[in-house]
Amino acid sequence: MAENESGQEKSEEPTPKRLREAKEKGQVPRSRELSTFLVLMTAGAFMLMYGSSMGAQLAEQMSSRLDFEREMAYDSSLLLPYLADEIFRTLRTLFPLFGVLVVAAMLAPIVIGGANFSWKAAAPKPSKLNPGKGLKRIFSWQGLMEFGKTFAKFVLISSVAVAVLATFSDRLLMLGYEPVHQGIIHAAQLVMGTFIAVSAALIVVAAIDAPFQMWNHQKQLRMTRQEVKDEYKETDGKPEVKQKIRQLQQEMAQRRMMEEVPKADVIITNPTHYAVAIVYEASRMAAPKVVAKGVDEVAASIRAVGDEHAIIRVEAPRVARAIYFTTDLNQEVPNGLFVAVARILAYVYQLKRADADAQMPDDLPVPEDYLDPDKQRGPRRDR
Numbered sequence: 001m002a003e004n005e006s007g008q009e010k011s012e013e014p015t016p017k018r019l020r021e022a023k024e025k026g027q028v029p030r031s032r033e034l035s036t037f038l039v040l041m042t043a044g045a046f047m048l049m050y051g052s053s054m055g056a057q058l059a060e061q062m063s064s065r066l067d068f069e070r071e072m073a074y075d076s077s078l079l080l081p082y083l084a085d086e087i088f089r090t091l092r093t094l095f096p097l098f099g100v101l102v103v104a105a106m107l108a109p110i111v112i113g114g115a116n117f118s119w120k121a122a123a124p125k126p127s128k129l130n131p132g133k134g135l136k137r138i139f140s141w142q143g144l145m146e147f148g149k150t151f152a153k154f155v156l157i158s159s160v161a162v163a164v165l166a167t168f169s170d171r172l173l174m175l176g177y178e179p180v181h182q183g184i185i186h187a188a189q190l191v192m193g194t195f196i197a198v199s200a201a202l203i204v205v206a207a208i209d210a211p212f213q214m215w216n217h218q219k220q221l222r223m224t225r226q227e228v229k230d231e232y233k234e235t236d237g238k239p240e241v242k243q244k245i246r247q248l249q250q251e252m253a254q255r256r257m258m259e260e261v262p263k264a265d266v267i268i269t270n271p272t273h274y275a276v277a278i279v280y281e282a283s284r285m286a287a288p289k290v291v292a293k294g295v296d297e298v299a300a301s302i303r304a305v306g307d308e309h310a311i312i313r314v315e316a317p318r319v320a321r322a323i324y325f326t327t328d329l330n331q332e333v334p335n336g337l338f339v340a341v342a343r344i345l346a347y348v349y350q351l352k353r354a355d356a357d358a359q360m361p362d363d364l365p366v367p368e369d370y371l372d373p374d375k376q377r378g379p380r381r382d383r
Contacts, residue, residue, distance in 0.1 A: 010222035029217035033209040035108035040199035042104040260291040262309040275299035287332040322370035340364040
């Protein structure tokens with residue numbers, strides 16, 4: 001496996017942060033063979049579709065526009081503007097082909113590496129002018145691979161070209177017996193056929209090179225386990241960062257919780273250390289639900305918000321502690337507390353109706369294990 005300067009193996013896949021930083025530096029997978037193949041095939045396809053009309057235009061310009069008066073040839077003031085106009089006409093005829101090739105050359109690298117432009121990669125680097133590093137790249141394993149790929153491409157293209165020429169050998173020999181105009185047309189067809197056949201042969205090289213470049217890119221960006229750990233510490237792994245995130249999350253959760261206190265039917269307190277806010281709507285709830293809970297300062301905030309919105313407060317220390325230990329926010333109270341909470345809610349409803357006979361119930365059954373925080377760390381089955 002590849003190793004870094006410290007001798008550790010780069011056995012870990014690159015993290016998203018490592019890939020993002022590499023992309024910002026312009027380090028993305030690129031296959032020159034795939035780009036060459038796509039550009040050449042685009043040129044061949046364009047010439048097959050529009051080559052005859054383009055050739056006819058060029059032939060007409062050469063046969064008619066280059067026939068001018070003898071006097072013009074000796075008068076530079078007339079000849080130069082005339083030739084400039086003809087050059088412009090020729091370029092205008094070839095412009096569609098040039099435009100298609102430019103677009104293909106720009107889009108071809110996006111196939112495997114995606115669109116990417118990096119000023120860091122475009123910036124001049126003096127290290128690239130170092131002959132020593134240049135020789136090191138040439139005689140490196142990467143340079144050897146490039147040489148082997150180039151040699152294989154030469155053998156492949158040469159073989160295809162020889163095969164195509166052998167196939168068209170009779171037609172090539174017959175060109176000398178054809179009229180000039182017809183011979184030019186047939187020669188152009190043979191050249192185009194040979195060009196497309198040779199270009200199509202590059203698909204073999206591109207099909208091998210593109211996956212290799214993607215694999216090699218990932219391999220070069222691999223990280224050691226220590227690098228992964230260091231990166232984690234620099235981002236989410238820093239204790240102060242995690243503490244700050246937890247603090248913000250707690251503040252947001254507490255803010256949302258306090259917004260639910262005014263909706264409560266009753267606040268059950270310890271009376272000072274614990275406070276839980278309960279809501280119950282018989283039409284859409286199977287059991288009372290906890291909308292806020294807290295101890296000490298949070299409990300004081302719950303009581304303050306409840307007093308501000310005239311929420312009835314009931315002192316039931318055992319019930320408050322049991323609900324706090326057994327029930328999370330927005331969860332229904334467990335089965336073991338149904339009776340106690342139901343009696344408290346009945347008392348609250350009597351107070352809201354201004355019932356003179358309303359009395360706080362004395363018998364509020366609470367299972368003993370509900371009061372033990374250590375027994376409530378895991379999820380209860382009776383919720």
